[in-house]
Amino acid sequence: MAAGDRPMTGEILLSLPATILSLSSTFNLRFPSRPSFPKCPSFSRSPPEPLLSTAPRAAVTPSSPSPTTFHGPCYVIGDNIDTDQIIPAEHLTLVPSKPDEYQKLGSLALCGLPSSAYPVPFVLSGAASTPFPIVIAGANFGCGSSREHAPVALGAAGVRAIVAEYYARIFFRNSVSTGEMFPLESEETVIWKECTTGDIVTVDLDERWLTNHTTGKEYRLKPIGDAGPVIEAGGIFAYARKTGMIASASTA
């Protein structure tokens, strides 16, 4: 079926670097060589509502010194933390694209963790956000469901970066597409066992270091590659618009 056979509604001229959502750290920026989408001459879009165009973020204290470093107490969890623990299924009636429900998801982030293993709650009872802007996790973080509510809940709660050993694929992909927070990987394994919830840490994206000030240890981070600018821009749509790859409303 040729692209031209499809009705010309809702389609946009688009070309994105082909490797945005790649997990690997080294790749070439490539643009697809064939025509991507037919231009729709009569396609008109109303500008996005200001309330929804940037994901509302909970205030995080202490504040980050720059967009590429994050500083504050960390929350430590182990291996195979699945989406049911990040946001239990009973809360999936909340729709992330609605601002008030987005905030509510933030207040419920990681409430599925068993309190016997995790006595310190990630979000204090009655609070809207977390005091922990950085999460340190083990292997296979975010496994389980494809629910985007999982990275959304963490981002809405105020998480700026996660440092895990590695991620389940749908969770990683959703984190990048939504731009909710940086899913970083440590080069060493099992660093979560050397950290304790409440340790003061700094994540430096540019220099690729996680520094635990409480223990004095430093950990090298793997580069996030092309996924980084996508998250910085606020997700896949925002990135495509910012870099001029999606025709913005004014030039449609």
Add this chain to the structure above:
Amino acid sequence: MASPIMAPSFSIFGRKMESGLMSRFIPSISAHGCRKQALNRVLAVMAPTQPQRSPATTGSVKHAMSMTEKILARASERTQLAPGENVWVNVDVLMTHDVCGPGTIGIFKREFGQNAKVWDREKIVIIPDHYIFTSDERANRNVDILRDFCTEQNIKYYYDIKDLGNFRANPDYKGVCHIALAQEGHCRPSEVLLGTDSHTCNAGAFGQFATGIGNTDAGFVMGTGKILLKVPPTMRFILDGEMPKYLLAKDLILQIIGEITVAGATYKSMEFVGSTVESLNMEERMTLCNMVVEAGGKNGVVPVDKTTLKYLEDKTTLTSEPVYSDDGFRFIQEYKFDVSKLEPLVAKPHSPDNRALARECKDVKIDRVYIGSCTGGKTEDFLAAAKVFLASGKKVKVPTFLVPATQKVWMDVYSLPVPGSGGKTCSQIFEEAGCEVPASPSCAACLGGPRDTYARMNEPQVCVSTTNRNFPGRMGHKEGQVYLASPYTAAASALTGYVTDPREFLL
């Protein structure tokens, strides 16, 4: 190049191998660090020889490709693809449901405009199934959001429900999305099917590329009909040997996940071949592919054969030729299993890879049994459970909840005769065994859901379930303990009140 339908490439495994056909696998390694190393190493457990290939008719020499690579090549209008490449892919079907649909719709409207139209009103299938029979207002509102959008966009396939008190009063309502997709003819060989649900990989049983995505990606597809995908390498699982009469596909996939762990197939495609796979019916093949995501897999595939075509013949027409992995294709890893040597399994709390022999868990006292979900609530699953109850003739010792996946499954439960029963239906056998009345079709308690969800675990109990995940809190209560099992094992356990190997009743 697609092979002719009747000569799939996996037929080379029909040749009898020597009797040393033991399961060859990477030894289970407990340290995650080592496991990660194992994942990164390319292991040729069985390195197929590369035959001399003559150039194709176009004159170009093609490299061997796997089934998944061929499907993605077709969808991205390329002749050649290799794992690791990022390609823009044309989507054939996009599915969403009541939990992720509203969020997807919100993103679609936010990004493309309040008055934007979807890319193709016939390629989006919207199936309310997760939180349906509940008084939760937001859940009910979410179904209304779907309906409003489908009306506005004139979506062709929307399986609506309005009367929550009586599911049968809703002629369009189907039930669990993955089974509805199959039953309603939306699964077709060689197509690309995406869904806002991790178990979308279920459809790989039809020889297509099917995987789960999030709301944002789905919103993007809704507007453009395309998605950026990274081509996954393929792991091959060769299942040979006659299927013992006490084993089901659920046991096979639990065996595999236990072998490679919950991250063993991360970012990879899982291909299932072998004489055992060929002997499975479509519902059993779906069970295999359904839990691919539990191993971290991106998608699962089963090659198309007569069984596939027979299932599809009254439901849909193929849009393209089935494709098969080339002879000589190098899989990133290969595992062989002699199915005749396997035993019924469970996955103990709290992980799908926490594999154990059912017979070794016979001292585990249980509080309830749950038979349902896309994984274990299909017609074949209920026929299997009925077989065990029939063989026993006794009553269950614990509450046994039955949730047919779809309206069609529910009808089968009430109308199909169970072989060897003298004409009794599943429902009659279930009633005689003292099971709960089969419930309204939906996802129900597989993932907990709102507090009033049918069969939700609201206390810290022990449950044997035919569902797909058992992480803490999965079925409701955080301290609940869920043992994943086949319908045979679930039924056997219901009869004794303990985790029970179905050979107690089936031999």
